[in-house]
Amino acid sequence: MSKPLSVEVINFGDELLVGIRQNTHLTYIGEQLSQYGVPICRCQVIRDEAVEIRRAFREAWERSDLVITTGGLGPTSDDMTRETVAEALGVDLVFESEVELTIKDRLSVLGRSLAPHHAKQCFRFQGGECFHNERGTAPGLILAAAGKTLVMLPGPTHELKPMFENYVLPRLQREGLIGEDEAYVQVRTCGLGESSVEQLLKPLMAEHDALDVAFCVHYSMVDVRLSCRDGSICMQQLKVIAQEARHLLGDDFVCFGHCSLARVVYHELRALDRKLAIAESCTGGALSSEFTDVPGASEVFVGGIVCYTNDVKVTQLGVPESILEQHGAVSPECAIAMASGAAERMCSDYGLSVTGFAGPDGGNSSHPVGTIHFGYHSPVGVWCKSVRYTGGRLDVKARAVQTALDWMRRKLRKYKMEEFLSSEAEH
Amino acid sequence: MSKPLSVEVINFGDELLVGIRQNTHLTYIGEQLSQYGVPICRCQVIRDEAVEIRRAFREAWERSDLVITTGGLGPTSDDMTRETVAEALGVDLVFESEVELTIKDRLSVLGRSLAPHHAKQCFRFQGGECFHNERGTAPGLILAAAGKTLVMLPGPTHELKPMFENYVLPRLQREGLIGEDEAYVQVRTCGLGESSVEQLLKPLMAEHDALDVAFCVHYSMVDVRLSCRDGSICMQQLKVIAQEARHLLGDDFVCFGHCSLARVVYHELRALDRKLAIAESCTGGALSSEFTDVPGASEVFVGGIVCYTNDVKVTQLGVPESILEQHGAVSPECAIAMASGAAERMCSDYGLSVTGFAGPDGGNSSHPVGTIHFGYHSPVGVWCKSVRYTGGRLDVKARAVQTALDWMRRKLRKYKMEEFLSSEAEH
Numbered sequence: 001m002s003k004p005l006s007v008e009v010i011n012f013g014d015e016l017l018v019g020i021r022q023n024t025h026l027t028y029i030g031e032q033l034s035q036y037g038v039p040i041c042r043c044q045v046i047r048d049e050a051v052e053i054r055r056a057f058r059e060a061w062e063r064s065d066l067v068i069t070t071g072g073l074g075p076t077s078d079d080m081t082r083e084t085v086a087e088a089l090g091v092d093l094v095f096e097s098e099v100e101l102t103i104k105d106r107l108s109v110l111g112r113s114l115a116p117h118h119a120k121q122c123f124r125f126q127g128g129e130c131f132h133n134e135r136g137t138a139p140g141l142i143l144a145a146a147g148k149t150l151v152m153l154p155g156p157t158h159e160l161k162p163m164f165e166n167y168v169l170p171r172l173q174r175e176g177l178i179g180e181d182e183a184y185v186q187v188r189t190c191g192l193g194e195s196s197v198e199q200l201l202k203p204l205m206a207e208h209d210a211l212d213v214a215f216c217v218h219y220s221m222v223d224v225r226l227s228c229r230d231g232s233i234c235m236q237q238l239k240v241i242a243q244e245a246r247h248l249l250g251d252d253f254v255c256f257g258h259c260s261l262a263r264v265v266y267h268e269l270r271a272l273d274r275k276l277a278i279a280e281s282c283t284g285g286a287l288s289s290e291f292t293d294v295p296g297a298s299e300v301f302v303g304g305i306v307c308y309t310n311d312v313k314v315t316q317l318g319v320p321e322s323i324l325e326q327h328g329a330v331s332p333e334c335a336i337a338m339a340s341g342a343a344e345r346m347c348s349d350y351g352l353s354v355t356g357f358a359g360p361d362g363g364n365s366s367h368p369v370g371t372i373h374f375g376y377h378s379p380v381g382v383w384c385k386s387v388r389y390t391g392g393r394l395d396v397k398a399r400a401v402q403t404a405l406d407w408m409r410r411k412l413r414k415y416k417m418e419e420f421l422s423s424e425a426e427h
Numbered sequence: 428m429s430k431p432l433s434v435e436v437i438n439f440g441d442e443l444l445v446g447i448r449q450n451t452h453l454t455y456i457g458e459q460l461s462q463y464g465v466p467i468c469r470c471q472v473i474r475d476e477a478v479e480i481r482r483a484f485r486e487a488w489e490r491s492d493l494v495i496t497t498g499g500l501g502p503t504s505d506d507m508t509r510e511t512v513a514e515a516l517g518v519d520l521v522f523e524s525e526v527e528l529t530i531k532d533r534l535s536v537l538g539r540s541l542a543p544h545h546a547k548q549c550f551r552f553q554g555g556e557c558f559h560n561e562r563g564t565a566p567g568l569i570l571a572a573a574g575k576t577l578v579m580l581p582g583p584t585h586e587l588k589p590m591f592e593n594y595v596l597p598r599l600q601r602e603g604l605i606g607e608d609e610a611y612v613q614v615r616t617c618g619l620g621e622s623s624v625e626q627l628l629k630p631l632m633a634e635h636d637a638l639d640v641a642f643c644v645h646y647s648m649v650d651v652r653l654s655c656r657d658g659s660i661c662m663q664q665l666k667v668i669a670q671e672a673r674h675l676l677g678d679d680f681v682c683f684g685h686c687s688l689a690r691v692v693y694h695e696l697r698a699l700d701r702k703l704a705i706a707e708s709c710t711g712g713a714l715s716s717e718f719t720d721v722p723g724a725s726e727v728f729v730g731g732i733v734c735y736t737n738d739v740k741v742t743q744l745g746v747p748e749s750i751l752e753q754h755g756a757v758s759p760e761c762a763i764a765m766a767s768g769a770a771e772r773m774c775s776d777y778g779l780s781v782t783g784f785a786g787p788d789g790g791n792s793s794h795p796v797g798t799i800h801f802g803y804h805s806p807v808g809v810w811c812k813s814v815r816y817t818g819g820r821l822d823v824k825a826r827a828v829q830t831a832l833d834w835m836r837r838k839l840r841k842y843k844m845e846e847f848l849s850s851e852a853e854h
Contacts (some may be wrong), residue, residue, distance in 0.1 A: 017467040019458020020643040020650055023450050026472065031446020040444040042479065045453065045470035052469065075622050077761075117622065135817070156644060158818055195502050195544060216442040217583060262777050278712075278733070283637050284719025285712035289732045292711025297735070297819055303743065304733035306705070306715045311731035316743060346739050360722050369483055390562070391585055393722055 004229070005177055007033060008064035009043040010056055012072035012081050013155060016045050025070040026205060032164060036173070037183030037227075048072060052384040061088070065148055066177055071155035073138040075117040082141070085152070086125060091143065093123040099130055123343045125150075131167040135159045140168065149177065164323060181235070184227035185242040188254040190220050190261065197222045200248050211241065219402045221254070221261075251410060261405035262291045269300040270410040271289045272423045274379075275348035278304035279317050279338035281329065282331060282358040282372065287401045302348045307338070317341030330355050330367045332375075333386040339375030340382060349423075351377035354404050358396045374398045374407055379422040380415050431656070432604060434460060435491035436470040437483055439499035439508050440582060443472050451584060452497040455520075459591060462653075463600070464610030476501060482509040488515070492575055493604060498582035500565040502544040509568070512579070513552060518570065520550040526557055530564045552577075562586045567595065576604065590758045608662070611654035612669040613775040615681040617647050617688065617833045624649045627675050631668060635660060638668065648681070648688075678837060688832035689693045695839040696727040699850045702775035705731035706744050706765035707800065708756065709785040714828045729775045734765070744768030757782050757794045759802075759811040766802030767809060776850075778804035781831050785823045799827045801834055806849040807842050 009029055015021045023045060030040045030147045041064065046056045052071070060067045072081025086093045104114050108305055124130050128150075131140030136159040141152040153160050172178045189197055194217050201224065202295045205213055207407045210232040216223045224245065226238050233241070255264055269276055278301075282288045288304035291297055305316045310329055313319040319337040327333040335355050340355035343351030356372030370389040376382065385407055390394045412419065436456055442448045450472060457467050468491065473483045476719065480499070487494045499508025510613035513520045524621040527549045531541050548565045551557050555577075558567030563586040568579040578595055580587050599605045616624055621644050628651065632640055637659045643650045651672065653665050660668070673680045682691055696703055705728075707714045715731030718724055732743045737756055746764040754760040762780050770778030783799030797816040803809065812834055816823045 014466070014641050015643040016453065017457050017470060018461035018641070018652070019454050019456075020641070020652065021645065022454050026443065027449050029446075030444050034445035039441070039474075041474065042483070043444060043470075043472035045472070047466075047468065056469070079468050104760070115622070121538060158822065214445070214447070216443045216447040218448065224444070225447065283716070284728075284731065285715025285717075285731055286719075286722070288712030288823075289710070289716045290712075292713075292733070292735070293824070297711070301711075302736045303739035304712055304731075304735075305732035305743070306712065306719070306733070308719070308731075309729045309773075311779065316730065316732070316770070346736075347743070369581050394720060397716075397720070 005038050005066055006064045007038055007040045007068070008060040009040050010060055010067065010069045011043065011045045012048055012053065012069060013045075014047050016071075017047060025153075025155075025160060025273055028157075028161065029068060029070075030163065032169065033178060034184065035182055036103045036169075036178045036180070038178045048080065050080060050084045053081055054088050056089050057085050059396070061148065061150070066172075067148070068151045068153065070153045070160060072153045073152065074143075074156075075115070075121060075122065075137070082120065082123065082152070085150075089125070089143070089145070089150075091128075091145070092126040094126050096122055096124050096130060096139075099139050102132070102139075106137060127298050131163050131171075133159055134166070142168075142171065144175075149175070178184050183235070184225050185235075185238045186257055187224040187226065187242055187245045187249070188257070188259065189222045189224065189249055189252045190254045190402075190409075191252045192222060192249075193217075194222050197224060197252075201245055204244055204248070208241060220406060221402070224271070242420070251413070254406075254409070260293070261288070261402060261409055263294045265298060265408050265412065266291070266294045266300055268409070268416075269350070272349075272412075272419055273299065273410060274350060274419075274423060275302050276300055276350045276352065277302050277342040277346040277348040278306060279342035279351065279353040279375075280304065281307050281313075281354065282356040283340075283354045283397050283400050283404075284308070284358075286380055286397050287352070287354055287404055290405065302346045305342060305345075313338065313341075328367070330357055330362075330371060330373065332373045332386055335373035335375030336377070336382055337375070338383050339377040343377045349379055350408075351375070352404055352408055353377075354400050356396075356400065358393045358400070360393060370396055372396070372403070374400075374404050376408060376411055378411065378415070378419065379426075380418045383411065428615065432465050432493055434465055434467045435487040436467050437487055437494065437496045438470065438472045439480065439496060439611065440472075443498075444474060452580075452582075452587060455584075455588065456495060456497075456591065459596065460605060460608055461611065461612045463596075463605045463607070465605045475507065477507060477511045480601075481515050484512050484515050488575065488577070493578070493599075494575070495578045497580045497587060500548065500568075500581045501583075502542070502548060502564070508548060509547065509579070512577075516570070516572065516577075518553070518555075518572070519553040521553050523549055523551050523557060523566075526551070526566050528692050529559070529566075529737070535805060543827060552638055558590050558598075559809045560586055561589050561593070568580055569595075569598065571602075576602070610662070611652050612662075612665045613684055614651040614653065614669055614672045614676070615684070615686065616649045616651065616676055616679045617681045617836075618679040619649060619676075620644075620648050624651060624676070624679075628672055631671055631675070635668060646826055647833060655712075678840070681833075681836070687720070688718070688829060688836055690721045692832055692835050692839065693718070693721045693724060693727055695836070695843075696777070699776075699839075699846055700849060701727065701777060701846075702729050703777045703779065704729050704773040704775040706734060706767040706769035706778065706780040706802075707731065708734050708740075708765075708781065709783040710778045710824050710827050710831075711735070711785075713824050714779070714781055714831055717828050717832065729773045732769060732772075739766065740768075744772060755794070757784055757789075757798060757800065759800045759813055762800035762802030763804070763809055763811050764802070766804040770804045776806055777835075778802070779831055779835055780804075781827050783823075783827065785820045785827070797823055797846055799823070799830070801831050801833060803838055804839065805842070805846065806853075807845045810838065 128143035338353035555570035
């Protein structure tokens with residue numbers, strides 16, 4: 001096997017270092033490249049200052065085969081990246097009149113004309129080329145020199161992504177820098193901690209010396225990515241190992257790949273040809289929103305009620321006032337009434353509900369802040385479940401959404417045959 | 428003024444480089460430190476490999492005064508950071524029995540006992556100290572040596588944040604490494620592009636040579652952060668300049684600081700002592716969720732209906748079937764009926780609605796994918812507004828949420844006196 005490509009990313013932008021903006025570019029490019037078997041080796045995040053840009057670029061260019069930069073190509077006065085990198089490379093910038101025409105066209109559609117600050121966006125490296133920007137003015141840049149490749153991408157996400165997928169990836173594949181096929185198998189789990197997952201998978205790791213196993217925890221989920229850097233385990237074998245991992249994980253196995261819990265639930269419901277309605281208080285719409293992030297959600301999701309007051313619980317969901325009086329809005333009883341109410345009022349087969357105190361205020365001695373009750377209404381039965389989280393308001397919201405979806409996923413799988421028969425009987 | 432502190436962050440973790448996880452730690456630490464006038468100078472994101480850890484740490488330690496690392500302190504087999512850094516520093520690791528006791532206590536509450544893989548978490552640098560971990564087993568580490576300071580933090584966000592705020596920040600302030608007071612003013616705008624905002628603020632930048640101005644675009648918002656690195660403009664003067672910026676920006680000024688659009692709307696409604704209900708289709712709960720992210724949202728928000736089918740629009744919101752038949756669910760007429768329906772059905776003063784095609788499917792010749800209609804019901808009138816976005820499903824959802832909130836913010840400010848009088852008349 002040939003020496004693996006050494007890839008380095010440099011993200012330019014003060015805003016990434018002072019907490020104004022998340023570095024989503026690194027995540028995005030990392031995901032795209034590792035899908036084709038080329039992990040990013042390292043990343044630098046750098047200020048928009050000539051001396052820093054020069055140092056960072058020189059280091060990267062010295063030690064890496066492929067350098068990808070993001071940001072610093074825009075029209076505002078703090079963007080000087082193109083010029084500084086050209087200087088560090090010892091390469092001239094040349095005016096590209098075609099780019100000027102493209103920018104003029106783009107601006108004229110928006111009813112604007114070319115401003116002086118657009119002029120510097122029309123330059124490319126001598127001997128290099130431009131990538132077309134479908135969504136903005138600054139083109140991307142590419143230069144191959146001394147057996148190395150430099151790719152420079154604009155900062156705005158909605159400009160960077162289409163440019164990367166439509167022009168950069170195919171170009172890198174064409175030049176043989178990255179592969180054409182996927183290179184790892186991801187096993188998604190939910191319900192176990194990182195070290196418990198590792199314990200469960202120990203036999204696999206012992207059996208396959210060359211297997212690379214990486215873990216990532218996000219809320220209640222742990223992703224396990226199986227790959228083989230030295231190439232001695234092929235994709236087909238990785239898939240067999242992933243199946244063994246699935247077996248070892250039991251009910252805590254969610255899926256292969258990147259499916260969200262919402263998407264897994266969506267697929268189960270589609271297979272049953274059933275509908276879902278949601279009722280939520282403390283998650284405030286986040287559960288419905290997570291579900292409707294799934295393309296095609298409308299095939300199974302009919303609607304959701306965000307009930308932030310008792311009145312709305314009564315009028316929109318038909319929660320009995322007696323339950324609210326006796327048990328309160330944050331109770332297992334209310335959760336079940338909400339789930340059944342959502343299903344009945346919106347004519348769906350399933351109802352899923354969340355009620356609780358997300359904080360920072362609210363709560364009482366028997367149900368402190370972080371107490372969350374879930375309700376589940378299905379053709380084969382009604383259940384409730386209660387948990388308590390520590391953490392801030394947004395944490396509690398996010399965790400409650402994940403728990404609700406994971407709970408429904410388990411219920412759907414556990415009662416699969418019953419639900420299927422119940423579905424068959426009615427349709 | 429003394430030489431500014433040079434701060435470098437190193438984030439350890441393969442998962443950050445292969446697209447499994449966002450590097451939220453950099454954003455968080457950057458925001459925290461820059462609040463006190465100490466921007467991060469640079470950041471490296473590094474693989475969990477001894478050779479990379481050693482190189483990155485040595486470079487950072489050589490050129491920076493304060494090095495903060497995240498990740499690599501956990502119990503799984505790919506965490507070797509503590510050991511490699513100790514070796515690079517030439518400092519021994521010493522066993523800290525107090526940490527072992529704390530971990531034992533923590534685990535016993537969870538009904539678990541100390542496993543061998545926890546042992547390495549009980550070590551600190553010779554001459555250094557530990558930071559208590561309130562939410563996990565791995566303690567943080569600090570070492571002061573050769574006039575420099577090293578801080579090592581655990582990777583999980585819910586462990587890192589309380590440790591940073593409760594122990595690390597106060598410690599750095601006590602040692603005089605960072606200031607006690609805030610150091611910049613952020614001016615948040617909505618509705619203009621980055622270069623238009625810069626054009627508007629040109630006079631201020633021309634007048635104040637030493638003023639540092641950084642821009643950040645997120646969806647429809649542009650944040651402008653005003654600071655002065657050389658210290659020649661004091662905080663009081665920065666606030667005066669920020670007021671001038673506000674004046675220049677007019678209606679496109681949202682707030683000083685980090686308030687979300689939802690929070691600005693929340694404050695306006697609270698001042699009026701009025702209630703809001705939401706009805707949404709294509710945003711699928713995201714608008715309600717954004718609003719309920721605001722702590723105390725329940726003081727003004729009564730509820731939301733996510734209506735993904737025509738039936739739900741009719742039964743839960745009272746949208747007339749004739750409107751759905753004549754104009755369809757994605758129409759200005761339906762948007763208004765949804766806004767008024769939400770307000771009336773849930774007994775609130777204001778109703779805000781969104782209906783449209785988020786994609787990837789749906790849409791027709793007169794209303795293609797990305798077409799969104801908004802409805803606004805208020806005590807002083809009813810309005811609608813239509814826009815069209817390009818981009819994917821999640822982009823369209825996020826943009827529609829921001830547009831709805833910004834539109835409501837502008838309406839509330841424009842009709843402030845009328846709405847106030849209407850509110851006074853009724854209360």
